[in-house]
Amino acid sequence: MTKSVTLRRPDDWHLHLRDGAMLQAVASFSSHFGRAIIMPNLVPPVVTGAQAAAYRDRIRAALGPKMTLRPLMTLYLTETTDPADVLAAHAAGIIAAVKLYPAGATTNSASGVRDFDKVRGVLEAMAQAGIPLCFHGEVTDPAVDIFDREAAFIDRVLDPIRRATPGLRVVMEHITTSDGVDYVAGNDDIGATITTHHLVINRNHILAGGIRPHYYCLPVAKRETHRLALRRAAVSGDARFFLGTDSAPHPDHAKESACGCAGCFTAPNTMSILAQVFEDEGALDRLEGFTALNGAAFYGMKPNQDRIRLVRRDTPAAYPTHIPAGDETVTVFDPGFPLYWHVEDPA
Numbered sequence: 001m002t003k004s005v006t007l008r009r010p011d012d013w014h015l016h017l018r019d020g021a022m023l024q025a026v027a028s029f030s031s032h033f034g035r036a037i038i039m040p041n042l043v044p045p046v047v048t049g050a051q052a053a054a055y056r057d058r059i060r061a062a063l064g065p066k067m068t069l070r071p072l073m074t075l076y077l078t079e080t081t082d083p084a085d086v087l088a089a090h091a092a093g094i095i096a097a098v099k100l101y102p103a104g105a106t107t108n109s110a111s112g113v114r115d116f117d118k119v120r121g122v123l124e125a126m127a128q129a130g131i132p133l134c135f136h137g138e139v140t141d142p143a144v145d146i147f148d149r150e151a152a153f154i155d156r157v158l159d160p161i162r163r164a165t166p167g168l169r170v171v172m173e174h175i176t177t178s179d180g181v182d183y184v185a186g187n188d189d190i191g192a193t194i195t196t197h198h199l200v201i202n203r204n205h206i207l208a209g210g211i212r213p214h215y216y217c218l219p220v221a222k223r224e225t226h227r228l229a230l231r232r233a234a235v236s237g238d239a240r241f242f243l244g245t246d247s248a249p250h251p252d253h254a255k256e257s258a259c260g261c262a263g264c265f266t267a268p269n270t271m272s273i274l275a276q277v278f279e280d281e282g283a284l285d286r287l288e289g290f291t292a293l294n295g296a297a298f299y300g301m302k303p304n305q306d307r308i309r310l311v312r313r314d315t316p317a318a319y320p321t322h323i324p325a326g327d328e329t330v331t332v333f334d335p336g337f338p339l340y341w342h343v344e345d346p347a
């Protein structure tokens with residue numbers, strides 16, 4: 001008998017669509033999502049409401065009239081962000097959230113925040129207006145081991161900011177550790193996104209038997225105990241945890257380099273992978289909560305009204321190993337197991 005699950009159309013609460021030729025190449029691969037929170041770390045970053053509106057228009061043009069994905073824009077928080085511009089962009093429906101990158105934490109984060117006192121005014125305005133703050137949750141102190149940077153961030157930055165700014169709604173993005181899971185599960189006014197790839201890989205996938213740059217991402221995948229904690233959180237039914245793929249395409253030459261870029265491109269096969277993960281965990285009935293209900297509730301939005309169907313077939317779904325992007329190629333994330341779950345999208 002064919003196994004199938006019908007879900008409300010999922011949302012992706014953390015997505016990189018890039019710009020230019022890369023945007024044209026990757027936008028359609030997220031089209032079975034209803035909405036996506038679009039990351040602002042372009043070069044230069046999206047820092048004003050006007051820039052967010054212009055970027056939204058470029059995304060809509062790349063998607064074309066047939067695709068229904070709704071881009072939810074974010075602003076890149078800098079030490080000179082104007083609180084009035086943030087409030088106006090939110091009131092006008094241009095942005096759904098603001099993103100905080102500690103300076104130097106990841107791809108294109110050089111304009112990020114060094115001195116957190118300088119953004120206090122913006123954060124207080126956001127708390128009052130109910131605008132969520134999305135964190136890239138890693139410290140950038142070179143003295144902190146890269147595998148410990150998320151845990152250090154919770155103690156040094158996240159918890160102090162939350163205490164100093166009561167009512168600020170925060171999303172700890174792409175959590176990778178049991179420390180992140182425990183902190184989020186023990187607090188209110190906080191949510192966490194979990195990526196597809198962090199449910200699948202641990203650090204051995206990157207480093208054992210040779211360096212595999214297509215599994216390198218930030219925050220970097222941790223040891224197996226942390227991956228298992230993430231899987232438990234994702235399937236727990238706790239509404240604080242929801243899907244943010246962090247699908248982050250880079251041209252292959254930039255990944256396969258002496259200093260390779262961080263990011264996994266998971267947009268094409270994410271729902272097939274997640275269906276397998278949730279089936280393996282005996283939690284297919286919770287896939288809808290993780291992908292289509294919890295994130296919408298956190299952001300104060302209604303779940304999508306339409307639905308997609310996932311069908312488990314005897315033959316694996318055929319996803320490309322690479323996609324073309326202008327003159328480049330982008331490698332699609334390989335979960336390392338066959339994907340028997342097919343996405344049937346009526347749209």
Ligand SMILES: [Zn+2]
Nearest residue numbers: 016039246248
């Ligand atoms: Zn990201």
